[in-house]
Amino acid sequence: MYFNRNESAIGETAKKYGKYCLTISENILRNREDAEESVNDAYMQTWNSIPPVKPSNLRAFLGKIVRNLSLNRLKAQRTKKRGSGEYDLAFEELEEVITSPQSVEELVEEISCRDFINKWLSTLTPEQRMVFVGRYWYFDSVSEISDKMNYSVSKTKMLLLRLRGELKEYLENEGIHI
């Protein structure tokens, strides 16, 4: 429908993936109205991107746009005082992974560690990967992940701590460190 420039494509997308997109955005923004706006922006961006882009999986494609737009919106909105959303908590947790933000930023700012993260993710078990992606991609709360995985909250927290340590070690081994 996108390739035929059929305008009902957006409506159909909203019908099929609206809830999914809204959950991602709400996890980041913690505000329904802002989340709805981000999701609408994501639909527009999707409409403008396809074609020429031909996503292999529309759901993941849409999810990534929503996540990115929501992060941007949050970045723009943020005052000096940090909020209490899952983004902020996840952000604080991931700060542990980065040894020295200032000095490294200057050196490797242009390097995307996407490939390294993908490689590292491929070394994990599906359960470990689910917990990591749930927390740092979807920004689900620890208790939500525990519910979904049928783990205790403390087990999930411990697993996340271990995974952050492993990611840090992996990135350092790949040269992303001081």
Add this chain to the structure above:
Amino acid sequence: MNANKLLYDINDIDDAYVIEYAERSEALKARLVRRRIRTWSTLAACLVLIVLCMPLMINMIQSARFKSQDVDTVIRFESFPELCKVLPEDSALLNIPDVRNAKISAKLYCPKGTKKIEDFETVKMIDLSVAYKKDVEVFFNCVFNEEIAAEEYVKESELSFFPESVKQTVIAGTEVFFAEGTGPNGTKHLAAFNYNGDMYKIWCYQFELEEMVTYVTAFLK
């Protein structure tokens, strides 16, 4: 690199990992919901079962209080004149109203090994039903040397008798408690009283309260 950039870079992980979480978490969530429904259904079913079995359990517990190990021989009587031969001369059961025109069935609970009642003092309890014409049947339960007060019995059996239905009156010098409750055959009216150290319970499914009062009055006078 800083944590912010790392969070952005995580955005570009393989689609497969993004979809893996979405699909598997949906499946896990559905499984969790099914499990919760199953757990709650089981709990609800157990609760219903307990509520349904409660009256039966109460009856069993109450019966067990009387049917101790030394009272497990039952001697039956199907004729009132035969029963009168073993009852003491001062027994209140001899005053059952209009009993000569009724069919009776009596069970006397005696100590283990009793073949014949030679000493009525050994009888612990009597269950007696008196069937009158017009399908009226009155049941008696008499526990000899019972320590439990009739008031206590009626008030402790709140699940069997409606608490608001309990009424107390004195008939011929005996304090009698009347109560309405449910039994296996529907709604019953019951009278309970202590008489000469024994406890009597009389109940009937066909009587209303007034008829029950009249019957007990005739019995006690």
